[in-house]
Amino acid sequence: MTKSSDALKVAVAGVAGRMGRQLAAMVIDRGLVLAGASEVAASGVFDEDAGVLAGRRAVGVWPSPDVQEAADGADVWIDFTRPEATLAALGALRTTSVRAVVIGTTGFAPDQEIVIQAASARFAIVKAGNFSVGINLLQALTRLAASRLGSGWDIEVLESHHRLKVDAPSGTALMLGEAAAAGRGRSLGDLLAKPYLGPDAARKEGEIGMAVRRGGGIYGEHEVMFGATREVLRLSHMALDRTVFAEGAVAAAEWAAAQPAGLYDMNDVLGLGHTA
Known part of the structure; x- marks a missing residue:
């Protein structure tokens, strides 16, 4: 397929990983330009075409361990890696052509969230714990239900993922917990229950419980x-x-x-709004 000169140019971080390959494949399948790709120095994939890594045709792009080189000429940077790598990339991207960033990385600490907020003065950043359309509709429904059901209704969030997932609870579970808390006019930090463990683990009214399961390839x-x-x-x-x-x-x-520079999420992308 011949690409239009004005087609969106996308660079993908961590292109040799499971999610990175899926992202690169989707960029190609949607007729966009896979303009760059990054990977850690120890990956050993630097002589492999990024399109081939993604299971698609060769696109003449090879992964680079250098973010600035990988982002050279790109309009958008997509990053589903790890918190430290994502933050380092945001710093390096300031001297590139990138004007928008999509962050699917989860597990950021509060001080790291502040760095992302600051970077949104330079980039249009879409950050979400989950980019599935269905999950984001679930988030909206959770917010709505929590706003309509009183404190007599206990709220519990359960999430299950593959055995290799490193953060817990998942970013998506936290997203859903925040939606439930927002529906009740509070923050998740105020309402999140401690894990139920031991002889004094009775549930308290109004709290939001969260449980995690890890196994197999879920x-x-x-x-x-x-x-x-x-x-x-x-x-x-x-x-x-x-x-x-x-x-x-x-x-x-x-x-x-x-979009102009700013911090967005999938509610903005899908037009779902932020109020119950």
């Missing part, structure tokens, strides 16, 4: 349970293919490229 399963004395409401989502996350991230890249 892409991602999330459930928000609202439990009252006489009835239970469950809202859930299951990812059947990692492609759903790449599809949402690349759609976010296309949207972000047309």
Whole structure:
């Protein structure tokens, strides 16, 4: 396929990883330009075409351990790596052509979130714990349900992921917890329950509980349970293919490229709003 000279140019971080390959493949499948790719120095993939790594045709782009080189000529940087790598990339991108950044990395500490907020003065940043359209609709429904159901309804978030996932709870579970807390006019920091463990682990009214499971190759399963004395409401989502996350991230890249600098999330991309 011949690319238009004005087609969006996208660079993908961590292109040899599972998510990086999916992102690169989605960029190519949507007819965009895979303009660059990065990978850690120990990866040993620098003589492999990024398109081939993604299971697609060769695109004449080879991974680089240098973010500035990888982003050279790109409009958007997509990063699903690790907190330290993402923050380092944000610093390096300041001297490149990149004007928008999509961040799917999770597990940021509060002080790292401040760095991202500061970087949004320079870039249009779309940051989300999950880029699945279904998950983001679940987030909106969770916020709505929490706003309509009183404190007599207990809220519990359950998430399951593959055994290799390093952060817990998942960024998506925290997203859903924040949505539930926002529906009640509070922050998750105020309402999050400690793990239920030991003889004094009784649930407290109004708290939001969170449970984590790790095993096998589960892409991602999330459930928000609202439990009252006489009835239970469950809202859930299951990812059947990692492609759903790449599809949402690349759609976010296309949207972000047309936005002014600022910090956005998938509610903005999908027009779901931020209020209950």
